Amino acid sequence: MRFTHEQFRELAAKHGLAVTHQRQVVYEAVIASHGHHSPENIYAAVRRRIPSISLATVYNNLRLFIACGLLREVTPHASTLRVEGNLKPHHHLVCSRCKSVQDIEGDFIDFNRLSRQLPGGFDLAQPLIEVFGLCRRCRAKN
Amino acid sequence: MRFTHEQFRELAAKHGLAVTHQRQVVYEAVIASHGHHSPENIYAAVRRRIPSISLATVYNNLRLFIACGLLREVTPHASTLRVEGNLKPHHHLVCSRCKSVQDIEGDFIDFNRLSRQLPGGFDLAQPLIEVFGLCRRCRAKN
DNA sequence: GGTCGTTTTATACTGATTCTCATTCGATAA
DNA sequence: TTATCGAATGAGAATCAGTATAAAACGACC
Numbered sequence: 001m002r003f004t005h006e007q008f009r010e011l012a013a014k015h016g017l018a019v020t021h022q023r024q025v026v027y028e029a030v031i032a033s034h035g036h037h038s039p040e041n042i043y044a045a046v047r048r049r050i051p052s053i054s055l056a057t058v059y060n061n062l063r064l065f066i067a068c069g070l071l072r073e074v075t076p077h078a079s080t081l082r083v084e085g086n087l088k089p090h091h092h093l094v095c096s097r098c099k100s101v102q103d104i105e106g107d108f109i110d111f112n113r114l115s116r117q118l119p120g121g122f123d124l125a126q127p128l129i130e131v132f133g134l135c136r137r138c139r140a141k142n
Numbered sequence: 143m144r145f146t147h148e149q150f151r152e153l154a155a156k157h158g159l160a161v162t163h164q165r166q167v168v169y170e171a172v173i174a175s176h177g178h179h180s181p182e183n184i185y186a187a188v189r190r191r192i193p194s195i196s197l198a199t200v201y202n203n204l205r206l207f208i209a210c211g212l213l214r215e216v217t218p219h220a221s222t223l224r225v226e227g228n229l230k231p232h233h234h235l236v237c238s239r240c241k242s243v244q245d246i247e248g249d250f251i252d253f254n255r256l257s258r259q260l261p262g263g264f265d266l267a268q269p270l271i272e273v274f275g276l277c278r279r280c281r282a283k284n
Numbered sequence: 285g286g287t288c289g290t291t292t293t294a295t296a297c298t299g300a301t302t303c304t305c306a307t308t309c310g311a312t313a314a
Numbered sequence: 315t316t317a318t319c320g321a322a323t324g325a326g327a328a329t330c331a332g333t334a335t336a337a338a339a340c341g342a343c344c
Binding site: 073130140 | 250
């Protein structure tokens, strides 16, 4: 799904963001490349369309998009920020060793039980679950 | 529970680690202070007993303890490493905003369903689950 | 006491991210 | 259109966590 300028304009308006060329290209770069991406990755992709863009601009806009919910921050177990554009409910499978992240779907959480265990005031409005284990590759390495 | 030299000696022997004074003090500092700690925190605590200790030594030993399972690495959503000494099965509640981590107990995961969803080869031997949401404080800030 | 492998220390270095500030852009009013 | 003003951008310096390196200290063993 290719984003038209119109679609981005609408999204931006909904979240009170000014529309700039850089902003749009950064956003499209994340959406176009499915998966979990580092700011550097996105910077590289965006530079193909705007060679003069600054890394700081990419960071600024990623933070902005995360803050207003246009993008999700993925666990930076890799010690560097990762973002994803997939806002549909899903969970993450994270390798404790190599820190790789895979999406996982499915209904394996008992939210009733979970909410009974929650400390007062904790808000699970958009729950994101991360399950840690060893990915196939790291397991093979023993 | 205060760790005696004897207890640490046994643990170290079990994991094939040499016993050094620094190593013992680092380990005790983590165990003594329950919760989730950054290397800097631990460094500060250890320096009260060994003023000349180097930060690198703290890092070295924390990595070592994590590698042999004496400590657990906590999600560095805070973008900096955290460790905990609590090895009993439990899960984490992480605030997406301020990155604080609380422990949570309870049996809200359906591991049968989960393992049906797992991609081949993913090893869930010591599953750790992290549930993201908004803590009371951040929620109050709206 | 001498030797060897391990650990510690001090410090330099790297890489990710943020900060600063001058410049440019974009929306709006004239 | 043109002028204006606040917001966004670009360039590069600064910061900060963590790692690498190399020399010194330690400790077990002969």
